[in-house]
Amino acid sequence: MSYRLPRLPSLALALAGLLFTVAATPADAEPTRRVTKACTADAKRLCPREKPNSAEMEYCMEAKGKQLSRNCIRALEDEGTIPRGYFGKT
Numbered sequence: 260m261s262y263r264l265p266r267l268p269s270l271a272l273a274l275a276g277l278l279f280t281v282a283a284t285p286a287d288a289e290p291t292r293r294v295t296k297a298c299t300a301d302a303k304r305l306c307p308r309e310k311p312n313s314a315e316m317e318y319c320m321e322a323k324g325k326q327l328s329r330n331c332i333r334a335l336e337d338e339g340t341i342p343r344g345y346f347g348k349t
Contacts (some may be wrong), residue, residue, distance in 0.1 A: 290338070297334035301327050 272294060289299070298320070304309065304328055306319035320327065324346040327335075335341045 290340075291334075294331075294338055294340070297306045298331040299328070301331045 302309075302316060302320060305323040306316055309316040309319050324332075327346060332341070332346055336343050336345070
């Protein structure tokens with residue numbers, strides 16, 4: 260009886276592709292104009308102490324996601340920042 264290991268080259272290629280995709284997306288990417296326009300009021304209202312476009316602002320906005328305006332959520336969904344229905348509003 261012989262035991263066969265899974266095909267490691269294909270697994271390695273899949274992981275390499277995933278890592279490349281993540282590395283190719285800048286962590287500090289600027290939001291689009293539409294997102295900025297739709298979400299600025301929410302950011303000021305919900306996270307007034309956080310710097311715009313900072314990681315802290317992202318964390319705060321996600322934590323308060325259920326309080327975001329519909330326009331902001333739609334803009335984030337359309338941009339692909341969050342999946343559709345992530346905060347339960349559309």
